[in-house]
Amino acid sequence: MSKVFGWPEFDAQGEKILTTYENEYQAMLMDIRVYRMKAEEKRTFLRTGEETALLLLEGNAVYKWEGNEAFVSRKSVFEEGPWCLHICSGCEVVIEAKSDVEILQQCTKNDREFAAKLYSPQDAPWKYFCEGKFGNVAKRRVNTLFDHDIAPYSNMVLGEVLNDKGNWSGYPPHRHPQPETYYFKFDRPEGFGASYVGDEVFKSTDGSFSAIPGGLVHPQAVAPGYQMYTCWMIRHFDGNPWLQTDRCEDERYVWLNDAKF
Numbered sequence: 001m002s003k004v005f006g007w008p009e010f011d012a013q014g015e016k017i018l019t020t021y022e023n024e025y026q027a028m029l030m031d032i033r034v035y036r037m038k039a040e041e042k043r044t045f046l047r048t049g050e051e052t053a054l055l056l057l058e059g060n061a062v063y064k065w066e067g068n069e070a071f072v073s074r075k076s077v078f079e080e081g082p083w084c085l086h087i088c089s090g091c092e093v094v095i096e097a098k099s100d101v102e103i104l105q106q107c108t109k110n111d112r113e114f115a116a117k118l119y120s121p122q123d124a125p126w127k128y129f130c131e132g133k134f135g136n137v138a139k140r141r142v143n144t145l146f147d148h149d150i151a152p153y154s155n156m157v158l159g160e161v162l163n164d165k166g167n168w169s170g171y172p173p174h175r176h177p178q179p180e181t182y183y184f185k186f187d188r189p190e191g192f193g194a195s196y197v198g199d200e201v202f203k204s205t206d207g208s209f210s211a212i213p214g215g216l217v218h219p220q221a222v223a224p225g226y227q228m229y230t231c232w233m234i235r236h237f238d239g240n241p242w243l244q245t246d247r248c249e250d251e252r253y254v255w256l257n258d259a260k261f
Helices: 254-258
Strands: 015-019 031-037 042-045 050-065 068-074 084-087 093-097 101-109 117-119 127-129 140-146 156-163 180-186 192-197 200-205 209-212 220-222 228-235
Touching: 015 180, 015 209, 031 050, 031 180, 050 140, 050 156, 084 140, 093 101, 101 156, 101 228, 117 140, 156 220, 180 192, 180 200, 192 209, 220 228
Parallel strands: none
Antiparallel strands: 015 031, 031 101, 042 093, 050 068, 050 084, 050 093, 050 101, 084 117, 127 140, 140 156, 156 228, 180 209, 180 228, 192 200, 192 220
16 A cells, blocks of 8 residues: 655765655655755756656756756745756756755656756746635645646646645645645744645654645645745646646535635
8 A cells, every 4th residue: 555644864865765656655656856965066867758847945056958057046945936947858957056955856757858948936926825714824825837737748747835834735625636745844943734645644844745645635734833835746647637727625625615714
């Protein structure tokens, strides 16, 4: 049976493995890893038969690919928006760290050829959801780097959520058939939250992740006093891509949308 939550650590080479096609989180249908790099360190990324997204979580770096070069910078996921390079199979990327850097790599099987795209913070602005609803305790900021509407050639979706302190996200509880992975960060190392996967509840901590099988509801909450960041990643099904309109809220909770409180 597949596992649905994990608290992985970085190894000596600065790699943290979340999901792969063979490990106990294989139901996610994605290979997701996080890398830490020291200043002046270089790392090469190259996958065959897979598309790849390289999301900057923190630090200053230079991305180099196909004769292109771009300097990218992010103080933290809580202070600045995302930079992300999205590439197709066979495209080599070299990342040179100019400070301590943290990079999230999301991959999935895809043989389609498409032009590389560097997404900037201007391409994925933060937007508030549920502002003024549910007593304002589900207000959160969300961005979408790419989805089926933005990148129909992709088999993935990539976005970010910032929970205000003590607030909920993914609320009202919703489900969709496609698997989804959440990667969590907190604005303080002792920060924590609650991650719901169906009827199970897990303590989300800095650097943990939730591997949500299709069909299970998955709301999240963060403790008062802390901000929670979630990188959300979805794998489309062939012939059944995830769409922004496919929230499929649990019928027991849809009354909340019209409630006045």
